[in-house]
Amino acid sequence: MIQRVGRCLAAAILAISAGVGLAADDPTSAAGRVNVLLVCVDDLKPAIGCYGDALAKTPNIDRLAARGVRFERAYCNQAVCSPSRNALLTGFRPQSLGIYDLATNFRRAAPTVRTLPQLFRDGGFHASALGKIFHVGHGNHDDEASWDEPLFRGKTVQYQLPENRGPSREEARFEGRSPEKLPRGSATESAMVDDEAYDDGRIAAEAVRRIRAAAATPGKPFFLAVGFLRPHLPFVAPKRYWDLHDPDALPRPETTRAPIGAPPYASSDWGELRQYKDAPDKGPVDEALARRLVHGYYAAASFMDAQVGKLLDALDDTGLAEDTIVVLWGDHGWHLGDHGLWCKHTNYEQATRIPLIVSAPGMRRGETTAALVESVDVLPTLLDLTGLPSVAGRDGQSFARSLADPSAPARDHCIQVYPRGKRLGRAIRTADLRLCEWREFGAAPDQAEIELYDMNHDPGETRNVATEREEDVARLRALLAQHPEPRPPLVGPAADRSPKRVSRGAAR
Numbered sequence: 001m002i003q004r005v006g007r008c009l010a011a012a013i014l015a016i017s018a019g020v021g022l023a024a025d026d027p028t029s030a031a032g033r034v035n036v037l038l039v040c041v042d043d044l045k046p047a048i049g050c051y052g053d054a055l056a057k058t059p060n061i062d063r064l065a066a067r068g069v070r071f072e073r074a075y076c077n078q079a080v081c082s083p084s085r086n087a088l089l090t091g092f093r094p095q096s097l098g099i100y101d102l103a104t105n106f107r108r109a110a111p112t113v114r115t116l117p118q119l120f121r122d123g124g125f126h127a128s129a130l131g132k133i134f135h136v137g138h139g140n141h142d143d144e145a146s147w148d149e150p151l152f153r154g155k156t157v158q159y160q161l162p163e164n165r166g167p168s169r170e171e172a173r174f175e176g177r178s179p180e181k182l183p184r185g186s187a188t189e190s191a192m193v194d195d196e197a198y199d200d201g202r203i204a205a206e207a208v209r210r211i212r213a214a215a216a217t218p219g220k221p222f223f224l225a226v227g228f229l230r231p232h233l234p235f236v237a238p239k240r241y242w243d244l245h246d247p248d249a250l251p252r253p254e255t256t257r258a259p260i261g262a263p264p265y266a267s268s269d270w271g272e273l274r275q276y277k278d279a280p281d282k283g284p285v286d287e288a289l290a291r292r293l294v295h296g297y298y299a300a301a302s303f304m305d306a307q308v309g310k311l312l313d314a315l316d317d318t319g320l321a322e323d324t325i326v327v328l329w330g331d332h333g334w335h336l337g338d339h340g341l342w343c344k345h346t347n348y349e350q351a352t353r354i355p356l357i358v359s360a361p362g363m364r365r366g367e368t369t370a371a372l373v374e375s376v377d378v379l380p381t382l383l384d385l386t387g388l389p390s391v392a393g394r395d396g397q398s399f400a401r402s403l404a405d406p407s408a409p410a411r412d413h414c415i416q417v418y419p420r421g422k423r424l425g426r427a428i429r430t431a432d433l434r435l436c437e438w439r440e441f442g443a444a445p446d447q448a449e450i451e452l453y454d455m456n457h458d459p460g461e462t463r464n465v466a467t468e469r470e471e472d473v474a475r476l477r478a479l480l481a482q483h484p485e486p487r488p489p490l491v492g493p494a495a496d497r498s499p500k501r502v503s504r505g506a507a508r
């Protein structure tokens with residue numbers, strides 16, 4: 001069977017390379033025989049070994065990249081958890097749903113949409129989820145219709161040290177309770193505990209159990225979604241993962257101020273971090289905390305990476321690696337001190353660029369592609385690869401050709417959004433440039449404020465050159481104008497509120 005699956009996928013790739021969709025070519029070619037393991041990682045930027053970060057300790061993600069295709073230019077659709085996950089799981093961008101906040105469930109905008117896991121259930125797969133897949137908390141809830149069994153839950157805010165335990169503001173928000181009057185929790189924790197003391201360890205153990213059970217009782221193929229919680233705040237991890245890193249050797253941001261010439265509201269006041277007791281109520285973090293946060297982020301990423309390794313080991317041990325597609329996806333990036341920011345919540349490169357690695361039987365292995373892809377593209381790609389029927393009318397497009405041929409043509413631009421008060425920032429990223437157009441919903445284009453960054457000569461986005469590059473601005477705005485006008489927020493205020501309260505206690 002394994003060899004047959006490999007041949008089927010190899011034939012499928014040839015069909016994709018030739019521009020022939022699997023479903024149209026042979027509706028039964030791979031459907032029902034290849035499994036899907038979708039690994040979603042919360043707040044993971046490409047601070048990963050295989051992405052060129054020599055100080056990261058991520059041997060298992062690197063191992064996955066060695067057996068798959070790594071996307072060098074993958075972007076989220078909005079740099080905050082829930083809208084980004086809606087994009088992955090529905091194939092609709094936030095501006096198509098009109099949902100830019102954490103609380104509004106996507107079914108308010110698309111009550112009958114068949115989600116990515118539902119489409120696999122329709123195709124005969126057993127779909128189940130562990131940890132953080134849809135955004136649960138802040139008033140939002142899981143999508144029970146997407147799964148064959150109840151979600152195996154995980155807690156984002158969780159401590160092991162006695163001095164850190166007890167109710168805290170952020171824990172309450174993730175559980176949909178009022179944070180008022182609760183103390184602030186710790187932003188970091190290094191504890192002498194086993195992996196399974198934290199929920200990422202428990203999630204990995206349960207995922208391994210399910211993989212082994214599937215191998216022992218072949219039947220339906222599986223669509224297994226595993227959502228790891230780290231390196232989202234708080235940066236907690238067993239001590240041995242902290243010990244992998246020398247805090248003095250970890251990178252320091254080169255740019256600690258907002259881009260010259262950018263509108264003030266384009267940045268964030270990083271209100272999420274300020275909900276933790278270590279962070280100041282206002283103003284910058286001090287050197288000691290900056291070092292601790294960078295150390296904590298890298299430690300938490302190493303801890304999560306070790307859990308990814310357990311999944312890969314289980315696939316290898318059972319032989320299922322030969323007929324399982326593995327996708328590793330980060331929901332958005334993170335400003336780890338660059339521009340003086342400690343958050344996601346912007347339209348800049350550090351918040352919007354994501355890790356994306358796809359490994360599948362018969363595909364290219366150990367290669368990198370510069371193809372521009374967005375989170376909404378994962379849904380049509382997985383349908384394409386498994387021979388399931390494609391769905392019309394969504395925002396994504398399959399990048400399966402890039403898996404067969406990393407130099408194949410792909411999108412010429414990606415777009416992201418982020419709201420600030422009444423404004424929406426719509427960003428467009430080409431291979432060379434990033435432009436962001438800020439205007440109120442429904443306002444005329446001539447009311448917009450524009451940012452433009454030359455990503456080849458100024459990859460750190462230190463200087464807005466919009467007024468100096470009128471032709472580039474006109475060209476990119478014309479591309480943006482080809483997209484539908486963004487829907488105004490469906491419910492309530494947008495993810496960030498007024499510029500004076502930028503992101504404070506609002507978006508996570």
Ligand SMILES: [Ca+2]
Nearest residue numbers: 042043081331
């Ligand atoms: Ca996130």
